[in-house]
Amino acid sequence: MGIVHAKVDDNVTETLNFKNKNIYREPSDREQIKEIDLEGVKARVDKIHIDGLSRTKNDIVEDCIKELFKAKDFQDVLLKAHKARVKLDELGCFKNISVFIDTSKGSKATPDGLEVTFNVKEHKRITGGVSTHVGNNEGVLQIGMRAPNIFGRGERVQVEYSHGSKKSSNFNLAFIKPFRGKYRPTLTSSIFQSNTEWPVSGYKQLERGLIFDLGFYSWSLLKHNLQWEANIRDLSVLTRNTSFDVRKESGPSLKSSLRHILSLDLRDDLIFPTSGSLLQLTSEVAGLGGDVGFLKNDIFVQGNYSIVEDIVLQGCFCTGYMTSISNNLKISLSDMYFLGGPLSVRGFQSRGVGPHSDGDALGSKAYWAGGLHIFTPLPFRPGRGGIGDLFRTHFFINGGNVGNIEVLKDGNLLDFIQNNLRVSYGLGVALRLGNMARLEINYCFPYIYDKGDQTHPGVQIGIGVQFL
Structure with a gap:
């Protein structure tokens, strides 16, 4: 305390x-x-x-x-x-x-x-600054300005612009209003523009929209977010070599959706937890307007247990499922599930697991993935009590798969999982980057994979907050 x-x-x-x-x-x-x-x-x-x-x-x-x-x-x-x-x-x-x-x-x-x-x-009436941060294996330069406590009850307006090392850019203008009450409700309304490139899938996307978010706690640590999002997305090909399957997905689309996010974080630390668990459930329904429609559910669970002092066993599991709600509404390529990379199933390239067309990842309507990790101090504890405590030795095994939902309807789920399982293992070093993120440098061994997958054996580097 x-x-x-x-x-x-x-x-x-x-x-x-x-x-x-x-x-x-x-x-x-x-x-x-x-x-x-x-x-x-x-x-x-x-x-x-x-x-x-x-x-x-x-x-x-x-x-x-x-x-x-x-x-x-x-x-x-x-x-x-x-x-x-x-x-x-x-x-x-x-x-x-x-x-x-x-x-x-x-x-x-x-x-x-x-x-x-x-x-x-x-806070001062107007604050701002320039900062850098890392996440999703990308470094980001962020410029922001904020006007806090405008009317004396926590209301604030904030403007942010960020540019990433992978040619991504984001602009966001938000108004945030906290309310009194037992459930600590907070209302956020924001207008945003996002520009991202996905070379592994052969497309880039420009997205403009708005979000209304109501956040509240039904228990001291159980947080809910109710969101309505409306956006216009323009998907276009990235190069002349983009596959035909990606080209036919190009063009503008309008998405309107409702989303509920439930999160419960009982971990004792965000970067290197030694005990506690994390639960995140996300449900989304799109099709309240526009030409995109689906029902989507995601689960992420993480548990941490100290075997002995400074040796932590961590287990992670995530899964997602989506299905169309109307034949007249489509599911965009950017709504699909993708798997693989240093933040998910290690030993595979980013979006390297699952169906590809001419080298472009297409994603699927369902996925599952899991990981088992052991974190220990560095051998012989160099720098103990100082910089050495920022490092951990990391041993892991990952497994998972993505697949189209029609496959699950036609066959036995257990057979589908067994016949299409991907597995990798490896070891490496993890480094705490303040309280913002962690850096992993792992040597990976893809063990079970499909001939259409894009593997990444050897050294793989990942930077982020939430890893599988």
Whole structure:
């Protein structure tokens, strides 16, 4: 949880390290170690101070901190103070938030009373900058400008433009409005333009559209996003060698869809988790307008388990299924599932698994993939306690397949999986890139593959946040 400063008496202040349900204080040579059960320390919050408010309205802040007054003991105070800080941070009004807990003072102080002080520093009226980040095996230069807390209740407008190393570019203009309430709802409306190239499939696509997103929590960590998206997509051939199967997909299309995204993240770390799990479910129906129509469902699951200290076993599984909802509505090439590459089934080229036409990946209407990984420290632990802790040794085995849904209807699902299974394995080194992404350098061995697949044996480099 961090460092908590607790007032012991009028003249002495001790620093207590909070860990699970107990707190410990480093003793002097003449003292014995003291262990305090926080659940047994009665406490209540008498006063809450918010220092640093200027433009932010009181009601939106009060909604974030009011649960603190319901705390029954000192541990409950710490937990609710942490949750209040998270809620304040989610408003997007403040760039710095610190929390201080002290004994209650004054004529109205109770014997077990505490005073909690939040020191906040608001964002400037207009902020911006230039940054770089990595994701999906691509480096991106991003230019952004933001006007936070416009009306004093967390509303903000942000403009972003990014250009990627693979000739991709994106422009996004968004208005974001958080609301008060138990479920912490946030409404986002955005206008976007995206230009991407896919040499492995022989096409490029220009996409313009708008998205309305309502995000809320039905549980403290269970997040929902309800989205409506409408966009116009123009798919065109990339080179003169583009296959006929891709050429016949070229041209403009209009897509209107509803989407629900459910996510539950219980991991203890985003880049190198040692415990916890991640669940993401996405359901989408297109065909509420335009000429594109389908029903699509995706699942991603990740679990992490520490075998012994610093040795972590990780399992991942993902699958997706889509089907047409009308003969008069089409499924675009850009809506298909693709598999293969350093972020999914390693040992294959990007989109290298599945049907191809003259070397161009065509994708399919269903897929599944799984991975089993072991992460360990570097041999002999060089740089332990410093830069060496950013590295992990990585052992993996991946499997998966893509296929047309008609194949699944005509035959047995188990036979289809067994007859078309792709498997690869390998080892390498993974590097943490801050809290943004990780870099993997693996030596891959494709073990089972189809003659039409495009394999990538040997060294393969991947940069991203979410790997299979």
